[in-house]
Amino acid sequence: MAQTETAPLQRSGPASGSGQGSKPGTGSGAMPNVYASGRLGKSVPWIVLGASLLVSIAIFALVQVASGGGFNVAGAVVLTGVLNGVAIYLTALLVEGGRQAKDRLVTTLVSSAFIIALAPLVSLFITVLSRGTARFDVQLFTESMRNVVGEGGGALHAIVGTLIMTGIAALISVPIGLLTSIYLVEYGRGALARAITFFVDVMTGIPSIVAGLFAYALFAIFFGPGIRLGIAGAVALSVLMIPVVVRSSEEMLRLVPNELREAAFALGVPKWLTILKVVLPTSIAGITTGVMLAIARVIGETAPLLVAAGFTANMNYNPFDGRMQSLPVFVYSSYVSQGTDAQAYLDRAWAAALTLILIVMALNLIARLVARAFSPKLGR
Amino acid sequence: MSKRIEVKDLNVYYSKFLAVEDVSLTIEPRSVTAFIGPSGCGKSTFIRTLNRMHEVIPGARVEGEVLVDGDNLYGPGVDPVLVRRNIGMVFQRPNPFPTMSIRENVLAGVTLNNRRMPKSTADDLVEKSLQGANLWKEVKDRLDKPGSSLSGGQQQRLCIARAIAVEPDVLLMDEPCSALDPISTLAIEDLIEELKNEYTIVIVTHNMQQASRVSDRTAFFNIAGTGKPGKLIEYDDTNTIFTQPSVQATEDYVSGRFG
Numbered sequence: 188m189a190q191t192e193t194a195p196l197q198r199s200g201p202a203s204g205s206g207q208g209s210k211p212g213t214g215s216g217a218m219p220n221v222y223a224s225g226r227l228g229k230s231v232p233w234i235v236l237g238a239s240l241l242v243s244i245a246i247f248a249l250v251q252v253a254s255g256g257g258f259n260v261a262g263a264v265v266l267t268g269v270l271n272g273v274a275i276y277l278t279a280l281l282v283e284g285g286r287q288a289k290d291r292l293v294t295t296l297v298s299s300a301f302i303i304a305l306a307p308l309v310s311l312f313i314t315v316l317s318r319g320t321a322r323f324d325v326q327l328f329t330e331s332m333r334n335v336v337g338e339g340g341g342a343l344h345a346i347v348g349t350l351i352m353t354g355i356a357a358l359i360s361v362p363i364g365l366l367t368s369i370y371l372v373e374y375g376r377g378a379l380a381r382a383i384t385f386f387v388d389v390m391t392g393i394p395s396i397v398a399g400l401f402a403y404a405l406f407a408i409f410f411g412p413g414i415r416l417g418i419a420g421a422v423a424l425s426v427l428m429i430p431v432v433v434r435s436s437e438e439m440l441r442l443v444p445n446e447l448r449e450a451a452f453a454l455g456v457p458k459w460l461t462i463l464k465v466v467l468p469t470s471i472a473g474i475t476t477g478v479m480l481a482i483a484r485v486i487g488e489t490a491p492l493l494v495a496a497g498f499t500a501n502m503n504y505n506p507f508d509g510r511m512q513s514l515p516v517f518v519y520s521s522y523v524s525q526g527t528d529a530q531a532y533l534d535r536a537w538a539a540a541l542t543l544i545l546i547v548m549a550l551n552l553i554a555r556l557v558a559r560a561f562s563p564k565l566g567r
Numbered sequence: 568m569s570k571r572i573e574v575k576d577l578n579v580y581y582s583k584f585l586a587v588e589d590v591s592l593t594i595e596p597r598s599v600t601a602f603i604g605p606s607g608c609g610k611s612t613f614i615r616t617l618n619r620m621h622e623v624i625p626g627a628r629v630e631g632e633v634l635v636d637g638d639n640l641y642g643p644g645v646d647p648v649l650v651r652r653n654i655g656m657v658f659q660r661p662n663p664f665p666t667m668s669i670r671e672n673v674l675a676g677v678t679l680n681n682r683r684m685p686k687s688t689a690d691d692l693v694e695k696s697l698q699g700a701n702l703w704k705e706v707k708d709r710l711d712k713p714g715s716s717l718s719g720g721q722q723q724r725l726c727i728a729r730a731i732a733v734e735p736d737v738l739l740m741d742e743p744c745s746a747l748d749p750i751s752t753l754a755i756e757d758l759i760e761e762l763k764n765e766y767t768i769v770i771v772t773h774n775m776q777q778a779s780r781v782s783d784r785t786a787f788f789n790i791a792g793t794g795k796p797g798k799l800i801e802y803d804d805t806n807t808i809f810t811q812p813s814v815q816a817t818e819d820y821v822s823g824r825f826g
Contacts, residue, residue, distance in 0.1 A: 445623075449662070453655060454655070454675060454729065455650075455652025
């Protein structure tokens with residue numbers, strides 16, 4: 188322990204210009220800063236990383252030559268990570284002492300964890316992008332699949348269906364969800380509020396296929412068995428969406444400081460006006476983000492729409508009449524029932540998947556912009 | 568404008584816990600009354616019962632009467648919203664509305680109640696209220712900036728401007744200076760001195776110099792121990808309380824020889 192503390196101080200005199208990467212902070216030439224001496228330079232971790240990479244590439248190249256197989260990229264990357272962790276720890280331990288060495292090791296571990304978490308996302312996006320662009324053309328957005336076998340055709344009916352059904356689901360869920368969360372935060376006391384919170388939690392865990400069956404069963408009561416409607420799909424989605432909206436907006440409403448409510452009450456403002464004009468505007472940014480995330484959560488649902496709205500090759504703008512296609516179901520049905528020209532069906536499936544991802548990204552972008560536009564300004 | 572407050576045999580409960588016991592006092596119009604006492608003795612609880620703000624806390628209830636010019640605030644059918652329109656309140660921490668500009672904050676009492684007002688009237692009200700709160704000179708060129716862009720002392724004066732813009736009869740202040748530096752405190756004490764000419768002012772403070780500087784009458788609250796209810800120990804002219812109090816506990820407290 189004593190060694191780690193004194194080491195930099197002892198080193199500071201002679202080592203000031205000896206390529207440790209420690210530049211004297213301000214006054215060059217005069218006494219070096221004792222607090223800045225004995226540290227690794229900023230470039231050292233990168234040099235260590237580069238060296239680890241070179242070493243592991245060399246090792247795997249030798250393995251390749253010896254065994255005659257292909258170059259093992261994954262193995263090289265993993266070995267680079269391990270070598271880098273060990274090397275940076277030892278380097279820092281020798282130069283900077285134990286505390287800094289642990290810091291560098293943990294920094295390396297956290298960065299690696301981040302890269303590992305990011306890898307599937309990047310890989311997925313690259314895959315969808317590379318395979319989806321083949322049919323990502325004007326035809327995809329202008330034609331349906333009516334009377335199309337093999338090549339050609341488009342996903343317009345699925346895009347329109349997804350937008351209509353998700354839009355109706357949002358129209359149903361946002362008012363119900365928002366009013367429920369307002370009740371829970373501002374009015375709810377005792378058994379009823381606890382019961383609502385409990386059932387919202389239960390609803391969060393409903394499997395999506397069950398929501399689809401519920402919507403189907405509900406509409407089958409009125410229209411007889413075998414009914415499949417766009418509106419039924421929207422109802423199924425809203426069953427999944429309501430608990431998400433309730434939960435997220437409840438959190439946002441609870442974040443509004445009580446002092447603001449008290450300030451409004453003390454001005455003689457009734458409770459409902461306080462909620463409408465103080466609480467909601469203060470939390471609108473967070474609520475919007477929550478609603479957008481809830482939409483993004485349900486827009487990719489396949490199972491409930493397959494059950495409640497069915498699938499079709501035809502255009503259908505009317506959610507109250509006939510089956511309605513949606514993008515996830517379009518991807519699913521193109522993939523399971525590949526026709527005579529299998530590649531055409533696969534290309535369409537990937538292009539539709541890409542469209543779906545782009546719609547979700549656009550929604551998130553809009554949510555960010557809306558949140559920024561509405562959030563309380565703190566400019567001076 | 569300004570009104571007399573009579574409190575008769577007031578008990579305040581949090582659910583079953585008796586927080587403040589048996590308070591009776593009379594607050595004269597156009598005067599400043601200070602409530603002093605150790606933390607947890609029920610000053611803030613009591614001042615909140617004067618405009619029914621304690622009802623915001625779940626489980627809080629009151630027994631007894633609070634008469635404002637003879638009208639009982641706790642009579643049957645009394646609308647707490649109307650009570651609060653006539654008895655304004657300023658809180659310990661400045662709480663301007665973050666979504667509103669300085670001008671909108673001052674007008675909040677009007678606009679939040681969905682009342683409309685011609686722009687010229689609104690401009691006059693903003694200027695009058697901000698001048699009343701000694702803030703006009705500092706903010707008159709940036710009325711459209713957010714209220715949260717001001718310093719803590721300015722925010723508190725903005726809150727006072729917002730409270731007096733609705734022209735209440737009584738202004739309650741719950742430790743209005745405890746989060747402020749000495750200069751902002753001085754500005755607010757000067758302001759209280761001016762506001763006294765138009766309003767009945769009740770102020771809770773931990774600062775005994777402040778109580779002796781700004782108030783005409785002082786009420787001393789105390790508790791016997793944890794879990795016991797707070798009580799009004801002595802209520803008299805500020806001079807009497809600080810020079811020759813009749814109760815030993817008061818003397819111990821104001822002279823700093825407490826406990």
